[in-house]
Amino acid sequence: MPDSPPAVAPAIEARGVSxxxxxxxxxxxxxxxxxxxxxxxxxxxxxxxxxxxxxxxxGLYRPDEGEVRVNGEPAHFGSPRDALxxxxxxxxxHFRLVERFTVAENVVLGDPHQPLLLSTRxxxxxxxxxxxxxxxxxxxxxxxxxxxxxxxxxxxxxxMLYRGADVLILDEPTxxxxxxEAENLFETVNAxxxxxxxxxxxxxxxSEVLAVSQHVTVMRDGxxxxxxxxxxxxxxxxxxxxxxxxxxxxxxxxxxxxxxxLLVLEGxxxxxxxxxxxxxxxxxxxxxxxxxxxAGVSGNGQRSLAEVAAGMRTPTxxxxxxxxxxxxxxxxxxARRAGLAYVPEDRLGTxxxxxxxxxxxxLLTHPRPFFLKRKQMEAxxxxxxxxxxxxxxxxxxxxxxxxxxxAQKALLARELSDGPEVIVVASPTRGLDVGATQAVxxxxxxxxxxxxxxxxISEDLDEVRSLxxxxxxxxxxxxxxxxxxxxxxxxxxxxxxxxxxxx
Amino acid sequence: MQVHLERRLETRTGHRALVTVLSIVAxxxxxxxxxxxxxxSPLVVYTEMFRAAFLSFYGITDSLAVAIPLILxxxxxxxxxxxxxxxxxxxxxxxxxxxxxxxxxxxxxPGLPKPLAILLVIAFGALGGALWVLPPxxxxxxxxxxxxxxTLLLNFVALYLMRYLIFGSASFLRDSTTTNFPQGxxxxxxxxxxxxxLTRVHLGLAVALLAAVLLWVLxxxxxxxxxxxxxxxxxxxxxxAGISVRRTIVVVMLISGALAGLAGAGEVAGTSHALDPSGxxxxxxxxxIIVAALARSNPLGVVVVAVxxxxxxxxxxxxxxxxxxxxVPVEVSFMLQGAILLCALAGELFVRYRLRLRRGLPDELTxxxxx
Numbered sequence: 001m002p003d004s005p006p007a008v009a010p011a012i013e014a015r016g017v018s019x020x021x022x023x024x025x026x027x028x029x030x031x032x033x034x035x036x037x038x039x040x041x042x043x044x045x046x047x048x049x050x051x052x053x054x055x056x057x058x059g060l061y062r063p064d065e066g067e068v069r070v071n072g073e074p075a076h077f078g079s080p081r082d083a084l085x086x087x088x089x090x091x092x093x094h095f096r097l098v099e100r101f102t103v104a105e106n107v108v109l110g111d112p113h114q115p116l117l118l119s120t121r122x123x124x125x126x127x128x129x130x131x132x133x134x135x136x137x138x139x140x141x142x143x144x145x146x147x148x149x150x151x152x153x154x155x156x157x158x159x160m161l162y163r164g165a166d167v168l169i170l171d172e173p174t175x176x177x178x179x180x181e182a183e184n185l186f187e188t189v190n191a192x193x194x195x196x197x198x199x200x201x202x203x204x205x206x207s208e209v210l211a212v213s214q215h216v217t218v219m220r221d222g223x224x225x226x227x228x229x230x231x232x233x234x235x236x237x238x239x240x241x242x243x244x245x246x247x248x249x250x251x252x253x254x255x256x257x258x259x260x261x262l263l264v265l266e267g268x269x270x271x272x273x274x275x276x277x278x279x280x281x282x283x284x285x286x287x288x289x290x291x292x293x294x295a296g297v298s299g300n301g302q303r304s305l306a307e308v309a310a311g312m313r314t315p316t317x318x319x320x321x322x323x324x325x326x327x328x329x330x331x332x333x334x335a336r337r338a339g340l341a342y343v344p345e346d347r348l349g350t351x352x353x354x355x356x357x358x359x360x361x362x363l364l365t366h367p368r369p370f371f372l373k374r375k376q377m378e379a380x381x382x383x384x385x386x387x388x389x390x391x392x393x394x395x396x397x398x399x400x401x402x403x404x405x406x407a408q409k410a411l412l413a414r415e416l417s418d419g420p421e422v423i424v425v426a427s428p429t430r431g432l433d434v435g436a437t438q439a440v441x442x443x444x445x446x447x448x449x450x451x452x453x454x455x456x457i458s459e460d461l462d463e464v465r466s467l468x469x470x471x472x473x474x475x476x477x478x479x480x481x482x483x484x485x486x487x488x489x490x491x492x493x494x495x496x497x498x499x500x501x502x503x
Numbered sequence: 504m505q506v507h508l509e510r511r512l513e514t515r516t517g518h519r520a521l522v523t524v525l526s527i528v529a530x531x532x533x534x535x536x537x538x539x540x541x542x543x544s545p546l547v548v549y550t551e552m553f554r555a556a557f558l559s560f561y562g563i564t565d566s567l568a569v570a571i572p573l574i575l576x577x578x579x580x581x582x583x584x585x586x587x588x589x590x591x592x593x594x595x596x597x598x599x600x601x602x603x604x605x606x607x608x609x610x611x612x613p614g615l616p617k618p619l620a621i622l623l624v625i626a627f628g629a630l631g632g633a634l635w636v637l638p639p640x641x642x643x644x645x646x647x648x649x650x651x652x653x654t655l656l657l658n659f660v661a662l663y664l665m666r667y668l669i670f671g672s673a674s675f676l677r678d679s680t681t682t683n684f685p686q687g688x689x690x691x692x693x694x695x696x697x698x699x700x701l702t703r704v705h706l707g708l709a710v711a712l713l714a715a716v717l718l719w720v721l722x723x724x725x726x727x728x729x730x731x732x733x734x735x736x737x738x739x740x741x742x743x744a745g746i747s748v749r750r751t752i753v754v755v756m757l758i759s760g761a762l763a764g765l766a767g768a769g770e771v772a773g774t775s776h777a778l779d780p781s782g783x784x785x786x787x788x789x790x791x792i793i794v795a796a797l798a799r800s801n802p803l804g805v806v807v808v809a810v811x812x813x814x815x816x817x818x819x820x821x822x823x824x825x826x827x828x829x830x831v832p833v834e835v836s837f838m839l840q841g842a843i844l845l846c847a848l849a850g851e852l853f854v855r856y857r858l859r860l861r862r863g864l865p866d867e868l869t870x871x872x873x874x
Contacts, residue, residue, distance in 0.1 A: 312742060333745035342743070350739040356732060364733065364744045368726040 009072025059083030089165030259288035293468030311335030405436025555821035556814030570813030576791025592654025594788025595661030600764025603631025608694035632764015640756030687778035705773030
């Protein structure tokens with residue numbers, strides 16, 4: 001009896017939901033059932049239709065076909081407010097908070113039950129209580145503009161709880177969090193589930209899904225391709241379902257002994273500039289055919305290190321030598337001329353100019369003739385799009401419209417095009433889905449095999465461990481730990497990253 | 504039925520042009536309301552304006568004559584807009600260009616061969632405009648000071664400087680022979696820009712058109728134009744690429760100021776043949792901002808828009824003499840200018856978004872813009 005409702009209706013349910021946008025079918029006949037008190041993960045790559053499904057459940061979009069049911073009752077949401085009235089609330093990837101308002105003011109904003117004369121006193125009390133109950137510590141009187149990203153997310157969650165949400169949809173909630181903040185979020189999610197709330201946890205990160213959810217629904221190209229109890233599923237099968245083929249994110253290391261040192265940093269001291277952390281007496285070398293990974297928690301001098309190596313910043317003392325040429329403080333162009341390529345962490349805004357086209361962006365770090373050769377630029381762009389499998393409408397497409405993975409490929413296409421022997425990369429797979437991550441790591445691995453010296457600076461410890469032949473740990477601007485890739489031990493690395501002085 | 508805004512995936516040049524044309528139509532409709540309220544017939548007034556501006560030979564040439572400074576100030580604003588810089592000071596740079604040009608005409612030109620004299624006047628005009636924008640440019644590049652404020656405030660300094668030179672002092676530029684109302688010293692013939700026949704169209708038109716074409720090539724086809732776009736789009740990417748953000752800011756501002764200065768020199772050497780503070784202070788600089796906005800910072804578009812707005816200004820004075828019109832005030836043309844700018848700015852929305860009507864049918868393919 002497939003059509004008869006089960007004994008206890010699911011807290012929220014999607015039945016045969018389809019949704020098309022011009023040229024794209026975002027959801028095709030999607031079924032989803034989330035029980036009361038359950039953490040249900042929706043796993044899928046970027047563009048798999050996860051966010052569209054979430055937006056339909058939360059009343060932002062209306063489905064073209066199919067229906068949403070809440071506690072077994074059909075629900076026709078005209079707006080997110082309708083959904084919230086039925087107890088369904090969503091925390092978006094981009095927060096919707098008023099910066100200049102306090103936490104409590106944000107929480108009561110748009111609350112239909114507020115009296116004419118706003119009173120935040122009750123809200124302040126409730127915010128404090130909710131924070132206590134679910135492990136969401138926020139000061140109700142703090143201004144949102146003064147909060148960290150993690151705190152802002154807590155405000156969003158508290159806002160939904162305050163409005164009485166029983167089903168909470170979290171869209172890629174950990175994308176903006178540090179590992180510690182993510183850990184706290186998992187605890188909150190579990191506390192909410194224990195209170196009988198249902199949590200829909202959207203993510204493309206396998207490890208998170210395995211850590212936090214009881215059920216998982218895997219989506220690909222708008223379809224549900226797998227459903228499983230999390231406890232009885234393994235990493236590999238979920239990854240295969242998500243990507244549609246086998247993925248190999250295993251460790252890659254150099255097979256041959258490294259050659260000559262191509263990048264040498266000697267006794268570098270760099271002053272902190274703006275919000276960047278100073279470097280103190282950093283020395284390292286990267287040899288041909290070797291990947292040296294620099295691990296560390298965000299904000300420990302990574303950006304200073306990358307920029308000083310790339311010639312964008314002048315050290316107060318010390319030297320940067322690229323293939324025997326002293327490029328210390330001589331500017332990014334001199335470093336490039338010596339054979340160094342730099343792939344910054346900030347793709348759009350530093351690595352790429354967002355409003356400029358792909359073909360224009362491919363010229364950014366190359367010598368430019370006084371009169372631009374449009375035809376040639378376009379041909380180069382077509383070639384790069386083909387070779388690096390960049391999914392883009394064409395060479396004239398603005399890079400801001402590219403997905404993270406495709407933007408990264410465009411950036412790599414440019415930086416690797418004139419055969420650099422030294423590559424400095426910062427967080428190259430941050431925010432990328434599994435498929436793109438694999439592609440980027442393969443590109444880097446191929447370069448290592450070709451004899452490049454690669455300095456990999458990343459806050460993602462898994463990434464550093466999976467690619468590096470040697471690993472350094474950066475803490476408060478100093479290198480506090482060094483180990484070979486093979487001998488690296490997560491616990492030791494973690495302690496060093498946390499600044500433990502055992503090392 | 505609901506109206507929804509939907510973000511366009513890409514903006515096309517055709518769209519932009521269409522939106523500009525529709526903005527003008529909307530502004531005319533808006534103006535019609537006010538004309539009706541004052542008792543005039545909008546249709547008669549508009550027909551008369553069009554006739555006066557574009558249907559007779561002298562109408563056309565007078566419109567072109569007004570368009571000359573507007574092209575140059577329009578280019579001045581456009582080149583800075585391209586880099587997200589807002590030089591609001593073309594007005595003041597035009598005055599200083601006129602002062603420098605006048606000095607060159609009176610002090611250097613007498614006795615020189617005409618081409619050389621004219622070249623000097625033009626060069627000094629450009630120099631004056633560039634010098635006037637230099638302090639704001641340096642402050643912006645090194646201190647991050649908003650160029651909007653500094654360039655705007657310097658307009659008033661330039662205005663009173665120009666008035667002081669003629670009305671308030673016995674300066675070199677003031678005509679010492681007249682005891683009547685103070686006025687600028689007449690230029691020697693050598694410094695007069697050649698005019699087309701008996702019209703008021705002077706050599707400045709060729710200079711303005713040449714500047715527009717050069718700027719179009721410079722911004723669209725050269726390394727410099729590329730650097731300008733990168734700096735304007737994302738200073739972080741420029742720094743990463745090794746493009747000097749400061750140098751680019753200063754160079755673009757200097758070009759902008761020089762263009763506005765050219766407009767000033769063109770006016771004194773081509774039209775008034777003396778430094779005429781009252782005749783110059785007719786908002787050419789500010790109107791240039793409107794021109795650049797309507798042309799969406801495209802140098803060739805600036806030429807078209809400047810001619811249109813030149814016609815509008817030219818027609819304004821013809822309105823007072825409409826037979827039986829009861830004297831439509833000249834301010835109508837300025838009101839229309841303002842209305843056009845407002846509509847163009849509002850129209851910007853439609854360049855980036857499109858309207859979608861959707862009915863309440865649940866199974867229709869629908870799409871809501873994200874709030």
